[in-house]
Structure formats: C-alpha cells, structure tokens
Amino acid sequence: MTQGEVIIVDMKDLLSAQKRIHGVAINTPFIPSPFMSQFSNQEVLMKMETMQPIGAFKLRGALSAVAALPDGTTGVTCCSTGNHGRGVAYAAKSRGLRAVVCMSELVPQAKIDGIKALGAEVRIIGTSQDDAMQESHRLCAAEGLANISPFDDAHVIAGQGTIGLEMLRKRPDLSTILVPLSGGGLAAGVATAAKTINPNITVIGISMDRGAAMYHSLRAGHPVEVAEHASLADSLGGGIGQNNQLSFAMCRDLLDDTILVTEDEIRHAMQVLFFEDRIVAEGASAVGHAAMLSGKLDHVKGPIGTIITGRNLDMPTFAQIMAGNDVHLGDLFVKGTPYVT
Numbered sequence: 001m002t003q004g005e006v007i008i009v010d011m012k013d014l015l016s017a018q019k020r021i022h023g024v025a026i027n028t029p030f031i032p033s034p035f036m037s038q039f040s041n042q043e044v045l046m047k048m049e050t051m052q053p054i055g056a057f058k059l060r061g062a063l064s065a066v067a068a069l070p071d072g073t074t075g076v077t078c079c080s081t082g083n084h085g086r087g088v089a090y091a092a093k094s095r096g097l098r099a100v101v102c103m104s105e106l107v108p109q110a111k112i113d114g115i116k117a118l119g120a121e122v123r124i125i126g127t128s129q130d131d132a133m134q135e136s137h138r139l140c141a142a143e144g145l146a147n148i149s150p151f152d153d154a155h156v157i158a159g160q161g162t163i164g165l166e167m168l169r170k171r172p173d174l175s176t177i178l179v180p181l182s183g184g185g186l187a188a189g190v191a192t193a194a195k196t197i198n199p200n201i202t203v204i205g206i207s208m209d210r211g212a213a214m215y216h217s218l219r220a221g222h223p224v225e226v227a228e229h230a231s232l233a234d235s236l237g238g239g240i241g242q243n244n245q246l247s248f249a250m251c252r253d254l255l256d257d258t259i260l261v262t263e264d265e266i267r268h269a270m271q272v273l274f275f276e277d278r279i280v281a282e283g284a285s286a287v288g289h290a291a292m293l294s295g296k297l298d299h300v301k302g303p304i305g306t307i308i309t310g311r312n313l314d315m316p317t318f319a320q321i322m323a324g325n326d327v328h329l330g331d332l333f334v335k336g337t338p339y340v341t
C-alpha cells in the first residue's frame with residue numbers, strides 16, 4: 001500500500017479488503033434496467049447496493065477499515081452524512097467496539113434513527129460536514145477513539161472498490177461505469193478496480209450541482225471549499241477536506257469525467273427508478289439515471305453500469321416526490337411534477 005512517501009491503493013488492497021468484508025457485506029445483484037436500456041439505446045445495468053444490510057454500500061468501506069484496526073482499539077468515531085455512520089456503527093458493533101458518529105443538522109432523521117438503532121452514539125454538530133469532521137477529530141484526541149474517514153482512508157477506498165470487482169466479474173464487457181460522487185472514496189475505489197482490469201473502461205463521477213466539492217476541486221486543481229446546501233442527494237453533501245490525502249488525487253488521476261445534475265433532474269430520476277425500475281432509492285443513488293435521462297451522457301458507450309448506492313431516505317419526503325407534490329428541505333424547494341409513464 002505504501003510506495004516511498006506516497007500511499008496508494010491498488011488491486012492487492014482491493015483483494016484483501018474483499019476478504020475482510022466477505023460474509024458480512026453482500027455481493028449485491030447487478031441487474032438490467034429494461035426501461036433505461038430502451039431509453040438510452042444501450043444496455044444499462046444497476047448495481048444494487050440498496051440491498052446491503054445497512055441499505056447502502058458504505059458498509060464495505062467501514063467493515064474494511066474496522067477490521068484493519070489494531071487489537072486494543074477501544075472505540076471508533078467518524079463524521080458522516082448518514083450512511084458511513086451507519087456502516088461504522090454496524091462494523092463496530094460486530095467487533096464489540098464503541099462508536100460515536102458526528103453529523104451535521106442537514107442529515108435526515110431516518111439516517112440518525114438508523115445509526116442509533118445499531119447502538120452507536122450520535123452527535124449533531126453545526127450545519128456542515130466540516131463541523132462534524134472537526135468534532136470527530138476532537139473526539140479522537142480527547143477520548144482515544146480511532147477516526148475512520150468516510151472517503152479519505154485507504155482501507156475505506158479499498159472496501160468501496162470491491163463493488164467494481166464484482167461488477168466486472170459479472171460483466172467483463174462493461175464500457176462505462178457511472179459513480180455517484182461526493183468525497184470520492186467510492187469513485188476512487190471503483191475506478192481502481194475498473195482501470196486495473198480494463199484500462200479502456202470509462203468511469204464518470206456524478207454529483208448534484210448544489211455544493212459539488214469534488215467536481216469544483218478537480219477543476220481548480222486542488223481541494224476547494226463549497227457552500228453546503230440541502231439536497232435530494234443529501235448523501236453527496238460535504239467537502240473533501242482541505243488536507244485531502246488520497247481521494248482527490250485518485251479521482252483526478254482515474255476519473256474520465258465528472259458531471260453535475262440538478263435537483264429537478266434528481267427528482268425525476270427518483271421517480272423513474274420507482275415507477276419504471278420499481279426501486280426505492282435515495283437521491284444520491286439516482287444521479288446516474290438523472291445524467292442519462294437529461295441527455296448529458298448521450299455520447300457514452302454501453303454496456304453502462306450505474307451504482308444504486310443506497311436507500312436510506314426519509315419516507316415522507318419520498319412519498320411526496322412520488323405523489324408529484326412540492327418538496328421543501330431547508331433552503332431547497334423542488335417543484336412537484338406527477339410522473340407520467
């Protein structure tokens with residue numbers, strides 16, 4: 001994993017993460033979307049990470065990192081937009097460790113409840129991921145807990161990368177992989193798997209246009225801070241850290257492109273996932289669909305694999321979106337539109 005001073009994540013790390021998470025994280029189905037395949041004239045397949053025991057792929061990275069902690073570790077802490085915290089809580093519980101999850105006020109109640117149900121302590125701090133990150137760093141020092149970054153950690157990245165291994169094992173003929181992009185741990189891991197197996201695969205990161213930290217950082221050439229806003233894709237919120245060690249450089253070196261989608265495009269994609277694919281998925285999971293449906297990916301080659309990353313949403317909000325009603329979330333207003341098949 002180390003080369004001189006530089007830490008890199010490579011195929012060997014992905015394969016050992018695959019062993020560490022085996023038997024707990026599920027090798028999820030990778031299934032066709034007949035509707036999206038017909039719409040885009042390309043075969044489109046969905047990697048169903050909604051079916052993990054915590055309802056999101058973040059279990060992979062969390063298990064990989066918690067399993068790698070030294071004996072004698074008493075507890076773990078992390079900052080999270082919700083799903084990483086749930087993964088860490090699950091992994092910590094399975095090792096009998098205390099877990100303290102720090103989150104901002106932007107995190108939906110359903111995610112907080114899910115984490116508490118796993119026996120973890122929850123601290124709601126401030127209005128941004130950065131505030132939550134500072135609290136988890138403080139806890140590390142003050143209470144001797146091990147910090148597990150949601151995306152900027154070699155074991156976490158290797159764990160998320162096992163998704164890419166599974167996708168290509170099932171479909172070695174994939175031409176394009178669409179990855180929901182926030183801190184970039186998922187994209188870095190999946191792109192490592194894909195590009196090692198087949199350097200010709202195109203890997204595209206997709207974020208929402210309200211506070212896309214990695215998208216703007218890649219264009220600036222260094223990590224930049226962005227304002228944090230409420231979004232239907234709440235799992236994609238938060239910065240990438242001014243002191244980013246791994247995920248920024250890996251996304252810079254491995255991603256072929258990054259694109260943005262609007263809240264209205266995410267709303268429509270969530271409806272398509274539900275009414276056409278019959279899948280309940282978070283806004284963050286729908287960004288691949290959103291990009292295809294809005295014509296932003298008409299140039300890419302199939303077969304296309306898109307990662308349906310999680311299903312941990314507030315059901316009342318979901319019900320409003322499906323009913324075609326307006327949604328108000330903090331400073332976000334999304335106009336309702338009934339879905340017409």
Ligand SMILES: *Cc1c(COP(=O)(O)O)cnc(C)c1O
Pocket residue numbers: 056058083084150151180181182183184185186187235236282284285309310311
């Ligand atoms: C964390 C998360 C992402 C983005 O993963 P990163 O590694 O932060 O880029 C996408 N979708 C869901 C549901 C998530 O929880």
